[in-house]
Amino acid sequence: MKIGKSLYAFLLLFCCLTAVGFANTQPLAKKGVVDLRRQSFFEKIPLDGQWCFYWHQLINPNDTTKHNACIVDFPFKWNGFSLRGETLPSFGYATYQLTVLLPSKTPPLSLSVPDAYCAYRLYLNGKMVAEDGRVSNTPEGFEAHWQNNIVDVPTGVDTLKVVLQIANFVHSKGGISKSIVIGERRMIDxxxxxxxxxxxxxxxxxxxxxxxxxxxxxxxxxxxxxxxxxxxxxxxxxxxxxxxxxxxxxxxxxxxxxxxxxxxxxxxxxxxxxxxxxxxxxxxxxxxxxxxxxxxxxxxxxxxxxxxxxxxxxxxxxxxxxxxxxxxxxxxxxxxxxxxxxxxxxxxxxxxxxxxxxxxxxxxxxxxxxxxxxxxxxxxxxxxxxxxxxxxxxxxxxxxxxxxxRAQAEQGLKAKSEFLSTMSHEIRTPLNSVIGMSHLLLKTNPRPDQVEHLDVMLFSANNLLAIVNDILDYNKIEAGKIVFEHTEMDIASIAGNIVAGLQNSANDKGIGLKLQVDSALNNKVIGDPTRLFQVISNLVHNAIKFTQAGGVEVGITVKGQTEHDVTLSIWVKDTGIGISKDKQKLIFERFTQADSSTSRGFGGTGLGLAISKRILELQNSTLQLESEEGKGSTFYFIQTFLKSIKTVEQLKKEDNLPKEDNKPFTGIHILLVEDNPMNVLVAQKFLQRWGADIDVAANGLEALNKLDISKHQLVLMDLHMPVMDGYESARNIRAQGISIPIIALTANLPGEIQLKVKEAGIDDIMVKPFLPDELYRKVLHYI
Missing domain, CATH: 1.20.1070 (Rhopdopsin 7-helix transmembrane proteins)
Structure with missing residues (x-):
């Protein structure tokens, strides 16, 4: 029964295809003339219909002699055709002629010329523009060849004289069986x-x-x-x-x-x-x-x-x-x-x-x-x-x-790739608004308690983004190809923000969460703050999740220091369910927890510890565990950092952006190309606070129309937009010889699009969500 239904569906499909084939609304030639003056050439138009046909004549396009023509339906194979009581053989030669009436103004046009049986010459307005094989009126001078050609139509003409000479002395068919089509040059190509x-x-x-x-x-x-x-x-x-x-x-x-x-x-x-x-x-x-x-x-x-x-x-x-x-x-x-x-x-x-x-x-x-x-x-x-x-x-x-x-593995990899790609874009886009609006709220003189809440929210949002990036980059972490930053960071501040950000989670469970920092830690250190945050955050989050009573303690202890470096022990201790000896190695495997019932009771993917372990190993450190089942666990690692020459207080003063009241971008005109209204609002608010004048375009095509090189000094271009994306818009701008700086705004990772961005002529990339100081520095650099 199912097979019968499938056959019916198949027959219905090809009935529809046949109907499509007959539903040709394009103009047809009549008595050697086709009128295309009212046609749009965006879609290809076959030059079918009634052509003038001259059997056993290779007519020169400039020949003014009157020849006796026969009207045939093009495309036309002459073998077996009855002409004046004579059945034409396959061997022979002939000329086809057609006059094409064109609009006075057209975009650049081209003809797509198929193969013929078995050699042809094509003339447009008296000039030979294509030849396939060698046309002759004798077998000795004839040479067969099959090739499809594209021929440019002369510009500025309203009449096109098409002359097609065909010869055949080798095939069982003579003439041409496929349509010559005309259309916009770019569409034909x-x-x-x-x-x-x-x-x-x-x-x-x-x-x-x-x-x-x-x-x-x-x-x-x-x-x-x-x-x-x-x-x-x-x-x-x-x-x-x-x-x-x-x-x-x-x-x-x-x-x-x-x-x-x-x-x-x-x-x-x-x-x-x-x-x-x-x-x-x-x-x-x-x-x-x-x-x-x-x-x-x-x-x-x-x-x-x-x-x-x-x-x-x-x-x-x-x-x-x-x-x-x-x-x-x-x-x-x-x-x-x-x-x-x-x-x-x-x-x-x-x-x-x-x-x-x-x-x-x-x-x-x-x-x-x-x-x-x-x-x-x-x-x-x-x-x-x-x-x-x-x-x-x-x-x-x-x-x-x-x-x-293999099929299951391929399906899983495909699903994982699509999921991570989708989640990357979908998480980054709203995070851009969250981070941007948090910064704007901080600029509106909030109450001290609101400042503290906004700081925690902003810090958590930024590090949520970092975690998303790390998960997406997990294959690089496994391969040891990840690149670590070497910047000044305040480890105590990082740990404090983590504790503050997770304090509500601990309070909801009725357990304590506190931080201990060794008073001997007086300097900032050189390292990767994003990776460090990720490791500590994973450990604290797991500790809270698996602790039902008691509390969680985060500690930073100085194990030793010299004039140039400091060795720290960073640990997270909890009074949770603990881990048995035989399961302590298992928990560091990706997507794995100590017991299959654990994920049902506590949730989670089991990925956090695996990521933390690999990050530390790539920095010559080791994530270690001391645990007793039913009494709790302590995760810790020991790592040596270079000291910063500056104190914590000095760096806090240098981290502030220029005051907005100075309006450093006054008189600067920027074209912002973005289709997401929230992202437009965030970028626009920041830039206007710094004094810039903003014009907004919702897509790449609108950007091309709004761009004024006498006015705009910079283009901020989203890459994924309807109508025309940022890549094509940038290519069109560069094709016009415009050298104005273009900065891409994207939710993709830079490594995924770097080559495409470069080929499009885009100068730089800003990854969403962007921070105000990053936006400021990028704009300042290019203007």
Whole structure:
């Protein structure tokens, strides 16, 4: 029942595709003239319709002699056409003519010219602009070649005289079977590049996949199904790069047409035969073998004919071979359905792949019959899904357990990557508003108790951001590639802020939380305050979480000091549940807690201790534990720091930003490009307090329209916006020769986007959420 519904859905899909193919509302040429004066060229327009056709005449575009024309429906193959009582052969030559009426003003236009049977010359307004092969009125001067070309339309013209000369002395068809299309130059070029990229990508996937399975066969269990599928993938990869768009002919323009035409047909005939044999060895008990042998014999006989006969003969085999193709289109899914009902290994993937195969071959057939367009993206998706599903079948045959484990691992890595990427952006964006608004509130003369609360909130928000960054950067921590800062920091202040920030959590549980700092610690030290905060914060947070009665104590003890350095013992002691001896090493593993019931009782991922341990190890320190089950735990580490030459009091005075009342940015005009209203508000408030005049643009396109180089001295550019993102907007600004400084505002980590930012011409990066002093220093530097 489900299979029947799927077949109905498939038929409905292609009825819709057929309807799309017929629903062509583009203007058609009439009696050799097509009027495009009212057309928009954003979408490609096929120059189809009635063209003037001159049989056995290669008319010079500048020839004023009147010739006897015949009106034909373009694209037009002349073989078999009845002209004045004569049936035209495939061998011959002819000229096609069309007059195109264009608007007086148009964007730069181009023509996309397909291949023809089997050589052509194209003239626009009397000038030859493209040639494929060599056109001649005799076989001696003729040379065949197939290649798709893009031709620029002359600018400033309102009439386009198109003359297309075609000659054929080798193929069973003569003329042209594909449309010439006109459109905006950038869209034509983009379409061509997209098609080339898809074909090259798909070719590479098929060819490398074929080599992989060939290696698997040679060094594996010698499964003939794997061998046949590898040969099929390698053979059929030529169909992608050597047919339709003819990228191979573009890459190798001097390659012999007689070689490529044989490869084109051999790859089709042999490909179907190889796939039939592959299916036979895949499910031998579910297939009627004589049918496969007959199909295989036909395919390889046709392949042999393509290798030895002249093109005139073997190119006529395509129509009878379509019967074989249509039969296979029904027969292969039938075999897979039977295998699925018999519960063969991998038959579910095979059945799914058969629908992809039906999509691919149906698109190819409907396109060959000129019912629909190439539908390249859908075709690409069909190919990818088909070969992917077939790969799953073979992987299943090699090792089902290995395949399942790998699929689960890949799915987990993908989910983790997507989750972390999403959480990074989603957490940073609101944090920008939280941190920014906290700073603004601190500037509005709050009460002393409010100042204390805002300080704690601001400190917690900043370090929440640091924790998010560290979690996202955990792979670097594991690999030892993390870079540590070496700045002056007040360890006592860091620990005090942690205790203050977590005091409410301790109070909610009815336990104590206090801090002890050795009075011998008189200097600031050199280190990484963010990493230190993360380690201590993880330890204190865990202690509170696992303590139900009593309290938590944080301590900093001076173990020894000299004139230049100081050795500190930093410890967190609790009266919690404790950890048994046999579980004390286990808790330092990532995503692990001492007991599976612990996560249910107390929550958490078990990641904090693993991160803390790795951070300390990369700084030549060790996280150590003393614990007794039921009595509590003490986590501690000993680390040596260089002393700062300045006292704590001196550095506190230097840390203050310039007073806002001085308005140091008075007279400075800044263009702020940001689509998030809260982020606009935060940045705007700070900059205006410093005296700057702000213009706001909601997206990159609006920024291009608002940017005034005589007025603005700086652009603050968000990177992810609707309509036009910051990268494209910056590229457009630089393309206009504008050298105004651009600072990117982004919630991404700098390492993820550094190359793209540089290529876009952006001068610097500010990561959201940004601090006021960071914004101040960046703006000050560039203005």
């Amino acid at each position: 983009l379409s061509r590049r997209r098609s080339e990229a898809i074909d090259l990508l798909l070719t590479g996937c098929l060819f490398m996949g074929g080599l992989f399975f060939l290696g698997l066969y040679i060094f594996g269990n010698r499964d003939k199904a794997i061998l046949l599928f590898s040969l099929y993938s390698i053979v059929y990869s030529y169909r992608i790069i050597g047919v339709n768009n003819y990228e191979l002919h573009t890459i190798l323009p001097d390659i012999s047409w007689y070689v490529t035409i044989r490869l084109e047909y051999i790859s089709l005939f042999a490909g179907i035969g190889l796939f039939g044999l592959y299916t036979l060895y895949l499910y031998p008990r579910d297939i009627y073998k004589p049918i496969v042998y007959v199909i295989g014999s036909i395919c390889f006989l046709f392949s042999a004919a393509s290798a030895v006969l002249p093109p005139l003969y073997f190119t006529q085999l395509i129509n009878p071979f379509l019967i074989v193709t249509v039969f296979c289109l029904v027969f292969i899914p039938y075999v897979y359905i039977k295998a699925y009902r018999n519960k063969r290994p991998g038959s579910g993937y095979a059945l799914a792949s058969s629908f992809s195969l039906m999509v691919v071959f149906s698109i190819s057939l409907f396109h060959y019959w000129a019912i629909i367009g190439p539908l390249q993206l859908l075709n690409f998706a069909g190919y990818v899904s088909f070969f992917f599903l077939q790969s799953l079948i073979l992987s299943h045959r090699v090792s089902f357990a290995l395949k399942r484990a």
